[in-house]
Amino acid sequence: MAVLNKIRQRGLFLIIVIALALFSFVIGDLFRNTDALVGKSQNIVATINGKDISREDFMQKVEVAQRQLGPNGTNTQAMNRVWEQEVRQAVLETQFEELGMTVEKDQMRDLLRTNLANSPEFQNEAGLFDENKLNEYIANLKETSAVAYAQWVDYENSIGVNALQQDYFNMVKAGMTGTLAEGKLEHMLESETIDIKYVQIPYTSIPDSTVSVSKSEISSYINKHKKQYEVEATRDIRYVEFKEAATVEDENNIKQDLANLLKDQVVYNEVTKNNDTIKGFATVTNHKVFVNSNSDIKFEDRFKFKSDLPASVADTIFNMNVGDVYGPYKDGNYFKLTKVIAAIQMPDSVKARHILIPYVGAASAQPDVTQSKEQAKKTADSLLSVLKKDNSKFGEFVSTYSSDQGSVANGGSYDYFTYNTMVPEFRDYVFQNNVGDMDVVETVYGYHIIEVEGQKNKQRAIKVATVAREIEPSETTINQVFRDASNFEIAIEKGDFEAVAKEKDLAVRPVNGIKVLDENIPGLGNQRAMVRWAFEEGTEVGDYKRFNLNGGYAIVQVTATNAAGLMNTEQASVTALPAIRKEKKAALIKDRISATTVEDVAAAENQTVKTALAINMKNPTISGAGKEGLVVGTAFGLKEGETSKLIEGEKGVYMVQVTKKTPAPELDNYQGFANQVGTSKMNNVNTKLYNALKEASDIEDNRANTVQ
Numbered sequence: 001m002a003v004l005n006k007i008r009q010r011g012l013f014l015i016i017v018i019a020l021a022l023f024s025f026v027i028g029d030l031f032r033n034t035d036a037l038v039g040k041s042q043n044i045v046a047t048i049n050g051k052d053i054s055r056e057d058f059m060q061k062v063e064v065a066q067r068q069l070g071p072n073g074t075n076t077q078a079m080n081r082v083w084e085q086e087v088r089q090a091v092l093e094t095q096f097e098e099l100g101m102t103v104e105k106d107q108m109r110d111l112l113r114t115n116l117a118n119s120p121e122f123q124n125e126a127g128l129f130d131e132n133k134l135n136e137y138i139a140n141l142k143e144t145s146a147v148a149y150a151q152w153v154d155y156e157n158s159i160g161v162n163a164l165q166q167d168y169f170n171m172v173k174a175g176m177t178g179t180l181a182e183g184k185l186e187h188m189l190e191s192e193t194i195d196i197k198y199v200q201i202p203y204t205s206i207p208d209s210t211v212s213v214s215k216s217e218i219s220s221y222i223n224k225h226k227k228q229y230e231v232e233a234t235r236d237i238r239y240v241e242f243k244e245a246a247t248v249e250d251e252n253n254i255k256q257d258l259a260n261l262l263k264d265q266v267v268y269n270e271v272t273k274n275n276d277t278i279k280g281f282a283t284v285t286n287h288k289v290f291v292n293s294n295s296d297i298k299f300e301d302r303f304k305f306k307s308d309l310p311a312s313v314a315d316t317i318f319n320m321n322v323g324d325v326y327g328p329y330k331d332g333n334y335f336k337l338t339k340v341i342a343a344i345q346m347p348d349s350v351k352a353r354h355i356l357i358p359y360v361g362a363a364s365a366q367p368d369v370t371q372s373k374e375q376a377k378k379t380a381d382s383l384l385s386v387l388k389k390d391n392s393k394f395g396e397f398v399s400t401y402s403s404d405q406g407s408v409a410n411g412g413s414y415d416y417f418t419y420n421t422m423v424p425e426f427r428d429y430v431f432q433n434n435v436g437d438m439d440v441v442e443t444v445y446g447y448h449i450i451e452v453e454g455q456k457n458k459q460r461a462i463k464v465a466t467v468a469r470e471i472e473p474s475e476t477t478i479n480q481v482f483r484d485a486s487n488f489e490i491a492i493e494k495g496d497f498e499a500v501a502k503e504k505d506l507a508v509r510p511v512n513g514i515k516v517l518d519e520n521i522p523g524l525g526n527q528r529a530m531v532r533w534a535f536e537e538g539t540e541v542g543d544y545k546r547f548n549l550n551g552g553y554a555i556v557q558v559t560a561t562n563a564a565g566l567m568n569t570e571q572a573s574v575t576a577l578p579a580i581r582k583e584k585k586a587a588l589i590k591d592r593i594s595a596t597t598v599e600d601v602a603a604a605e606n607q608t609v610k611t612a613l614a615i616n617m618k619n620p621t622i623s624g625a626g627k628e629g630l631v632v633g634t635a636f637g638l639k640e641g642e643t644s645k646l647i648e649g650e651k652g653v654y655m656v657q658v659t660k661k662t663p664a665p666e667l668d669n670y671q672g673f674a675n676q677v678g679t680s681k682m683n684n685v686n687t688k689l690y691n692a693l694k695e696a697s698d699i700e701d702n703r704a705n706t707v708q
Contacts, residue, residue: 045703046087048700051093053086061085069081080517088690092161109131116134122137183673191665192617192664194658196658198598198657200649201593204652205589206585213580213584219569234562236559237558238497239521241549243551244473244551250473259328265277287339302420303346305348305419305460313338317464318460324340325337334468336466339464340463346431346461347431347457349418350430350456351453352414352453357376365446369403383397384438437452438450488501497544516531518531541559544557593646596643597643598656617636631656
């Protein structure tokens with residue numbers, strides 16, 4: 001009871017203590033979750049000019065983009081495509097809102113009319129766009145499918161945004177005119193010329209090795225040119241790859257297995273309790289069954305010319321007799337046995353005509369087809385019987401009976417086509433029979449009455465049966481690769497990554513400058529999981545991890561974490577070092593020259609005096625020296641006969657003397673040049689306007705934290 005009384009007496013104190021504890025807990029959680037402090041949700045992919053892009057909406061669009069890219073497109077490619085679209089839309093929408101630009105109902109109707117004018121479903125009997133049909137279509141979508149209606153709304157939004165963008169760009173272009181003053185300046189820049197004589201002391205006259213540059217000088221240069229050396233956060237890694245590749249022993253075993261297939265084999269039959277003899281590849285007659293039972297590549301039932309065979313063995317195989325076998329031989333990533341099973345004289349191209357009689361269920365059969373397969377065969381046989389007596393009716397029968405719209409207009413004829421153009425049954429008939437032959441042939445499309453009209457360039461063709469085995473590592477090799485990778489992991493747990501790799505004769509591959517949204521690792525291809533791990537909050541320099549690859553493993557170690565900001569001196573030295581050296585060389589050259597004339601400088605520096613004629617400001621190029629804007633600009637500021645001081649150019653230090661100035665001729669009217677300036681400005685709108693708006697926008701990219 002006494003304790004309870006004390007608690008009551010100190011109630012206020014306890015409340016304050018509890019409140020402080022709760023406050024501490026909440027604040028601590030906030031600091032652990034920096035997103036909470038700044039009010040950013042993990043569901044926000046980006047904020048552009050104050051507008052959020054949600055993760056759910058973004059990823060839905062990424063899925064659509066992924067389908068559009070097809071099986072070869074990566075998720076990162078799809079994400080980058082959607083990102084550029086979203087940024088463009090958000091940046092431009094900011095401009096639309098500031099200007100009060102919208103797409104009203106009447107304008108949307110006009111846009112739909114323009115975009116859908118050629119769609120048959122929205123046309124009347126006269127082939128003209130019918131707005132009532134469009135209204136009916138939209139109403140039907142709204143009633144029957146929420147998903148389809150949402151897609152339609154997205155479509156309307158997209159054409160509306162495109163229209164606004166077009167209007168916006170056109171408005172900006174409308175203001176891009178060239179004034180007469182600008183036209184006069186353009187004329188002057190193009191037409192005013194000078195002739196000069198000059199001397200150039202090239203920077204290369206001073207060896208790089210004699211000009212020392214310190215790290216502090218590079219650091220100072222970086223700070224003076226910050227924009228040039230700003231970088232995103234990056235990671236440097238190195239890795240060792242363990243490939244599950246077939247060994248020489250694996251390859252020899254594959255070749256031996258193929259060689260064994262050549263011979264007949266005696267196998268005990270558990271059912272009959274007798275020994276059965278299984279025909280080998282050399283003597284078997286049912287080649288299709290044998291190949292499909294023993295090969296990694298299925299039997300190909302077609303004739304081949306020499307050019308269709310693997311180049312390395314084409315001569316050998318093509319000249320073999322029927323029944324001969326060649327191999328085992330290596331072709332790409334396979335070992336193969338090839339047997340010639342037939343040979344004929346066959347044209348390389350054929351002209352043929354046909355009448356196609358489809359039946360219900362045949363490929364590409366239209367809804368109005370009513371004949372059964374048996375009825376279609378009977379029709380085809382009847383027409384063939386008539387045509388064999390009177391071939392002149394072929395064209396008439398094509399028009400009346402054939403369903404192949406691709407050839408009806410040509411009387412059923414296909415001009416000369418090569419071997420693999422048609423379906424196999426059609427192909428085999430026209431290439432393996434003679435000109436003038438005619439018969440009924442069945443394909444997946446129905447029954448064809450085919451007549452061979454012409455054949456060109458008959459030559460030898462062979463049919464081959466090939467048993468192929470892919471060259472792949474054995475189970476023993478795969479297990480050994482796993483053990484090697486595991487042993488390397490164990491060794492680097494206590495040892496140095498580089499030293500252990502060297503001891504085990506493994507190549508270490510460094511990869512520097514990986515960005516947070518990268519996906520490709522040189523030498524390994526798409527390794528998004530590897531990049532994510534390198535940027536994870538708990539991953540530090542020296543950490544390593546094993547990654548499963550397609551056919552092996554990579555053990556990866558982080559070697560450096562580079563924060564966003566300015567490049568370090570080592571990274572920046574690639575461009576900063578030459579620039580600093582150039583500055584130092586220019587100073588050295590200028591310090592040692594006291595001469596004040598072009599000729600004296602040339603003599604003192606063992607250089608020649610050169611001339612350049614008709615230089616203009618529009619194209620500041622000096623013959624013999626190249627593009628030198630500062631030098632040309634300085635020269636234009638001199639009077640005729642005047643000599644410049646020493647000028648630091650792109651490729652050396654210069655002194656120039658103007659020998660002649662030719663002013664631009666006065667024109668009565670500068671409108672033509674003004675128009676030229678205006679056109680140039682309008683062209684720049686297409687290429688530069690969006691990039692300028694994007695650069696001026698406030699874009700917060702949170703993809704690295706919200707999208708995997």
